[in-house]
Amino acid sequence: EPEVTQTPSHQVTQMGQEVILRCVPISNHLYFYWYRQILGQKVEFLVSFYNNEISEKSEIFDDQFSVERPDGSNFTLKIRSTKLEDSAMYFCASSTRLAGVWDEQFFGPGTRLTVL
Amino acid sequence: DQQVKQNSPSLSVQEGRISILNCDYTNSMFDYFLWYKKYPAEGPTFLISISSIKDKNEDGRFTVFLNKSAKHLSLHIVPSQPGDSAVYFCAASPGSSNTGKLIFGQGTTLQVKP
Numbered sequence: 001e002p003e004v005t006q007t008p009s010h011q012v013t014q015m016g017q018e019v020i021l022r023c024v025p026i027s028n029h030l031y032f033y034w035y036r037q038i039l040g041q042k043v044e045f046l047v048s049f050y051n052n053e054i055s056e057k058s059e060i061f062d063d064q065f066s067v068e069r070p071d072g073s074n075f076t077l078k079i080r081s082t083k084l085e086d087s088a089m090y091f092c093a094s095s096t097r098l099a100g101v102w103d104e105q106f107f108g109p110g111t112r113l114t115v116l
Numbered sequence: 117d118q119q120v121k122q123n124s125p126s127l128s129v130q131e132g133r134i135s136i137l138n139c140d141y142t143n144s145m146f147d148y149f150l151w152y153k154k155y156p157a158e159g160p161t162f163l164i165s166i167s168s169i170k171d172k173n174e175d176g177r178f179t180v181f182l183n184k185s186a187k188h189l190s191l192h193i194v195p196s197q198p199g200d201s202a203v204y205f206c207a208a209s210p211g212s213s214n215t216g217k218l219i220f221g222q223g224t225t226l227q228v229k230p
Contacts, residue, residue, distance in 0.1 A: 031216050042222045048215040056215035091159050095216055102216050107159035
């Protein structure tokens with residue numbers, strides 16, 4: 001069964017450093033997402049991406065965040081200068097949309113980001 | 117942002133009995149709802165969804181009920197099994213959205229006791 005994969009599973013970084021989280025969505029999906037879950041809190045939407053551009057972003061997704069689809073398979077989330085409060089589990093997801101009807105989003109296993 | 121709320125943080129049921137997980141929403145523009153299950157150290161796994169044109173959707177042991185007037189949905193698991201023990205998230209999306217963004221509730225931890 002196709003699945004979304006994410007690397008690394010755990011990333012530890014120093015405050016102020018740049019990190020890149022990587023995702024490989026399901027191959028025939030066209031819509032890509034990043035969500036995050038701070039420990040003990042709800043899963044929060046960060047950004048959606050379609051046709052090589054951001055289609056929606058949340059207020060969390062400020063200038064420190066960026067997304068990219070550098071090739072036909074990878075989808076990345078970059079945080080330019082990490083802050084302590086960026087420590088969270090980051091989930092990538094992908095989906096399709098057929099005849100205007102959304103299909104469910106498939107989530108990857110997540111990358112745990114720890115900012116020290 | 118409390119647009120999707122799961123007011124019960126936890127639920128414990130006996131194996132074989134029914135589990136009922138509840139979810140309330142405030143935004144009348146939501147017209148597509150999903151339930152996800154999440155185990156520790158894994159990503160959310162899709163369980164079942166329902167469109168606002170329906171009031172019930174069933175898939176095996178899982179049934180989702182939607183009451184649009186009350187802005188309430190529930191997930192019924194019958195019979196409950198120990199392997200169902202996980203965190204269950206309700207999520208909603210404006211179906212007319214061009215982005216498919218999901219808004220999640222806080223989650224309910226279900227424990228099914230053997």
